[in-house]
Amino acid sequence: MKFKHLKYPLAVLSLVTIAFACKKDSTPTNTTDNTAYVGLTTQKSTTDVLIDDAFGEILAANQLNGLNQATSPNVVCYTVDITPADQSTWPKTVTVDYGTGCTGVSGFTHKGKIVYTITNKFLTAGATITATFQNYYVNDYNIVGTYSIHNNGSANGWNVTDSLAAGKITYPDGTTWYTKSGSRTWVQTAGQATPLVLADDEYDVTGRGTITSSAGNSLTATTETALHRLATCPNVVSGKLDLLYNSISGVLDFGTGTCDKQATLTVGTKSYPITLP
DSSP states (O other), X not given: OOOOSOSSOSOOOOOOOSOOSSOOOOOOOSHHHHHHHHHHHHHHHHHHHHHHXXXXXXXXXXXXXXXXXXXXXXXXXXXXXXXXOSSSOOSEEEEEEOTTOEEOTTSOEEEEEEEEEESSOTTSTTOEEEEXXXXXXXXXXXXXXXXXXXXXXXXXXXXXXXXXXXXXXXXXXXXOEEEEEEEEEEXXXXXXXXXXXXXXXXXXXXXXXXXXXXTSOEEEEEEEEEEEEETTOSSOOEEEEEEEETTEEEEEEEEESOOSSEEEEEETTEEEEEEOO
C-alpha cells in the first residue's frame, strides 16, 4: 500500500451514501431558506475536509511505522507511541502527538492527539482502526468523535469503509459548531498496478452522512452517483449527492472530472454555485 504522509487528504470523506427511497420536490420559498441551504452545503464541504485530514494522518502514521505493511521513510513533525511496540502482537494502541502545534506536508497545522487502536496490519482483510481525538485541533478547528476505518478486503486495490460517530467540529470562533455522523465506502478504481506511486490512484466513494449546525439546521447527504476522487486533487472531481435540508431536497453536482473548487447545488428550479475548500 502506498499511503505516505499525504499532501492531500484522501477523501472529502464527504460522509455520504445510499439514495433516498423517496425524494421530496419542495423548494425553498424565501431568501432565508436559500441562504441557509447554500451556507450549510458549503460548511459540509469544510467539515468533510477536516475529517478527511484525520483519515490521511492515521494512514500516514501506519505507513511510517510499519502498521500497514512496510515502513515508508519521511519527515514528520509529530511523535508516535505504539503499544505494544513489537510487530507481532495485536491489537495495538497508537498515539499520534502533535504537541502544541505542528504543520505537516499537508499544509494543515495540528495540535493535540489522535489515539487509535488497530487490530492487525491494515493491509490485512478485516483489519479495523478505531480513533478518538484528545484536545485535537486542525487549523484551530476543534474535532471530537469516534472515527473508524475498516479494510473490507479486495484483490483489486483498496476497499475500505470509514465512519464517524458523535462527531463535532467547533469553529475557531468557539461558538459556531457542527455535529457530524455518517459512513462511506472507498473503492480503488485506478493505480493498483503501481503500489509505490500515489499520483495515479483513483477512488469511487459512496455513503451517507448528516451535519447539524449550532443554529439548528440539518443537512443529510446521500450518494446519487459515486463521487470520484483523484489522489492528486483535494476535492471530488465528479459525482452527485442527494441533499435533504430541513425537509427540502436538492442535488449537489461536482462536475464531469475537472479538478477545481466548483460544484453546483440545485434546489427545485434554482441553481447555486458552491465553492469547495
